[in-house]
Amino acid sequence: MTMTGTVPRSAGWRRLSRRCLPAAFALLFPLGAPHAADTPQWRPVLHFSPAAYWMNDPNGPILLDGVYHLFYQYAPGSMTWGHPSWGHATSTDLLHWTEHGVAIAATPGEEIFSGSLVPDPLNRSGLGSTDAPPLLAFHTSVFHDNPAHPDGTQAQSVSVSHDGGFTWRPYAHNPVLTLHPDSRQFRDPSVFWYQDGGCWIMTTVVGDAQLVKLYRSTDLLHWSFLSDFQPSGYRKPGMLWEMPTLVPLKLDGNPRATRWVMIVSVNPWSIAGGSGVQYFVGRFDGVTFTPDALPPPGSDPSRYDWLDHGADQYATTLFANTGSGAPVLIGWMDNWDYATDLPTAPWRGQMTLPVDIALKTVDGHPTVIQTPTRAYEDMVRKKGVVTYGDRNLPQDGRVTIPSRGEVLDIRLVLRRGGARRAGIVVRETPDGRTGTSVSYDFVDGTLTVDRGRSGLVGFSPRFSTRHIAYLAAPGGEVALHLVVDRASVELFANDGVLRMTDLIFPPAGSDRISLFAEGGGATIHGLRVAVLAR
Structure with a gap:
C-alpha cells in the first residue's frame, strides 16, 4: 500500500480489499503477514506499489466518476514475474491509493498480459445496456493447452465489468483479434475513440518485429486491419517493442496544429541501457500514422526522442477518459535489466509519478513536455x-x-x-x-x-x-x-x-x-x- 504523509503502514494495509483475490493466495500468502526481509525504508510514499509481491506494467488506467483506476501486471504469491493477472488500485488524486487485489485473474490455460480499458456508454458492443453501459478491458491472452491455438499464442481478448471495474467476466467469444498464422509476440492492445472516424482505434505490437499494427472497430468486438507502423532506423536484433499508445496533442496549444504522438516501449537497447520509452511525433489520418522527419537509418539512439533519459521508466501508458484535461501518463518505474533482482520486500515494483503531458516546440522540434499533475503540486504547497x-x-x-x-x-x-x-x-x-x-x-x-x-x-x-x-x-x-x-x-x-x-x-x-x-x-x-x- 502506498500512502502520502504519515499514515501508519498498518492503517494503509487495512484499507486493502481482497474482493478479487483468489482464496488460495489469500490463505497461503496473507498480504499483511510479516516478511523476514521486509524493507520499509524503501517503501515509496508518492508512488503506487502493491502491498506485496511482483508488479510490472500499468494496464488500463482510467478515470471513472472522479476516481482513478489503475490496473497492472501482477503475480500474487510470487516475487518474480510469471503467469500474470491484473491487479487493481483506486485513487481520487493519483497520490493516495487503495489496493483491491486481483481484478482479472490468470488461469492455468491463460495468462493475462497488458492492455487498456474503454467505456462503452452507448452499448455499441451489446455487452450491457444503454441504462447500464459496460466497461470493457482489452488485454492480451497467452494461451496454454488450448486446442484452438498453439501453446504460447498471444491474441487480444475482452473482459467485461458491470460494476465500474471491480469485478470482471471474460467475453464468451474470446479472442476478438488474433494473427494468422498465430503469433507468440502479438500483444498490448491500446484502444481509444477516434472522433473524426466515428470508430475505435486499436494499436498493438508484434514485439520481436518492432512493428505496431493498427485496427478499427465500430462495436469493439470485430476489428479490421488498417496499417502497420515500422519506421526504418533504430532497430536491432533482439529488441522488443511493447505497449504502443497513440495520442493527439495540440502543438504549442494550437488546436489547428494537432500532432499525433506514438509512444512505444523498447527493450533492450534504450537510451540509458536496458528498457525505456521512445516516442514519434507525426500525423494520423484515420488509417496510417506517418512520423515526421526521422534520423537516418542506423543513427545513434540519442538522435531519437525518448520520454525518459533515466534507466527506470517503462511500459508508459495514458489514463483513459480524462476528458478535456491534460493527458496523464504513468509508467512502471523499473528496468528489465535488473527488475527481478530489486532488493525490496515483501513487494517488488512501483509506478512512476503520474504526469501531465503537452507538445511544445523546443529548438524547432516538437517535444513532449512532462510535468507533475496539479494534485501533486497542490499537495506540495499544502506541505x-x-x-x-x-x-x-x-x-x-x-x-x-x-x-x-x-x-x-x-x-x-x-x-x-x-x-x-x-x-x-x-x-x-x-x-x-x-x-x-x-x-x-x-x-x-x-x-x-x-x-x-x-x-x-x-x-x-x-x-x-x-x-x-x-x-x-x-x-x-x-x-x-x-x-x-x-x-x-x-x-x-x-x-x-x-x-x-x-x-x-x-x-x-x-x-x-x-x-x-x-x-x-x-x-x-x-x-x-x-x-x-x-
Whole structure:
C-alpha cells in the first residue's frame, strides 16, 4: 500500500480489499503477514506499489466518476514475474491509493498480459445496456493447452465489468483479434475513440518485429486491419517493442496544429541501457500514422526522442477518459535489466509519478513536455515550501541546505559563473560519502544523474550508475525540479523538456541535501524545498 504523509503502514494495509483475490493466495500468502526481509525504508510514499509481491506494467488506467483506476501486471504469491493477472488500485488524486487485489485473474490455460480499458456508454458492443453501459478491458491472452491455438499464442481478448471495474467476466467469444498464422509476440492492445472516424482505434505490437499494427472497430468486438507502423532506423536484433499508445496533442496549444504522438516501449537497447520509452511525433489520418522527419537509418539512439533519459521508466501508458484535461501518463518505474533482482520486500515494483503531458516546440522540434499533475503540486504547497533564494557556490565548494527529509520536492535554477559543472546531491549521509548527484556540465551541455554512491548498488551487475542527456542551457542556466522518494529520484529539467527517472536504495540516515560547483563558482537561484516525509 502506498500512502502520502504519515499514515501508519498498518492503517494503509487495512484499507486493502481482497474482493478479487483468489482464496488460495489469500490463505497461503496473507498480504499483511510479516516478511523476514521486509524493507520499509524503501517503501515509496508518492508512488503506487502493491502491498506485496511482483508488479510490472500499468494496464488500463482510467478515470471513472472522479476516481482513478489503475490496473497492472501482477503475480500474487510470487516475487518474480510469471503467469500474470491484473491487479487493481483506486485513487481520487493519483497520490493516495487503495489496493483491491486481483481484478482479472490468470488461469492455468491463460495468462493475462497488458492492455487498456474503454467505456462503452452507448452499448455499441451489446455487452450491457444503454441504462447500464459496460466497461470493457482489452488485454492480451497467452494461451496454454488450448486446442484452438498453439501453446504460447498471444491474441487480444475482452473482459467485461458491470460494476465500474471491480469485478470482471471474460467475453464468451474470446479472442476478438488474433494473427494468422498465430503469433507468440502479438500483444498490448491500446484502444481509444477516434472522433473524426466515428470508430475505435486499436494499436498493438508484434514485439520481436518492432512493428505496431493498427485496427478499427465500430462495436469493439470485430476489428479490421488498417496499417502497420515500422519506421526504418533504430532497430536491432533482439529488441522488443511493447505497449504502443497513440495520442493527439495540440502543438504549442494550437488546436489547428494537432500532432499525433506514438509512444512505444523498447527493450533492450534504450537510451540509458536496458528498457525505456521512445516516442514519434507525426500525423494520423484515420488509417496510417506517418512520423515526421526521422534520423537516418542506423543513427545513434540519442538522435531519437525518448520520454525518459533515466534507466527506470517503462511500459508508459495514458489514463483513459480524462476528458478535456491534460493527458496523464504513468509508467512502471523499473528496468528489465535488473527488475527481478530489486532488493525490496515483501513487494517488488512501483509506478512512476503520474504526469501531465503537452507538445511544445523546443529548438524547432516538437517535444513532449512532462510535468507533475496539479494534485501533486497542490499537495506540495499544502506541505509547506521553504524558500532559500539565491546561493553563491564557491569554486570546488559544497554548501549544505538545512532542510532534511527522505521524501522531498526540490526546485532550483543553476546559473553558470565560472564553473564547468554544478549541481545538487540528495539523500546524502552526514559524512557525505553516500548520495545521489544531479549535475549540469556547462561546457559539454549535458545533464547527469549519478547514482554510483546512492546506497545499495551491487544487487545486480546490470544496475547502471550514470545517466547522461544533452540539454540546452538558454541564457546559461538550467531549471531543475526533483521529486525524491524513499527509493527514487525523478528529475524534470527546464519545465519538463527532459525527464530522468532512477531508482535508488539509500541507507538509513541519508536525509541531507548539498549543492556544489566545480572548476569555478556558480549561482543557485530560487532554491525551494518541500519536505514531504522525513
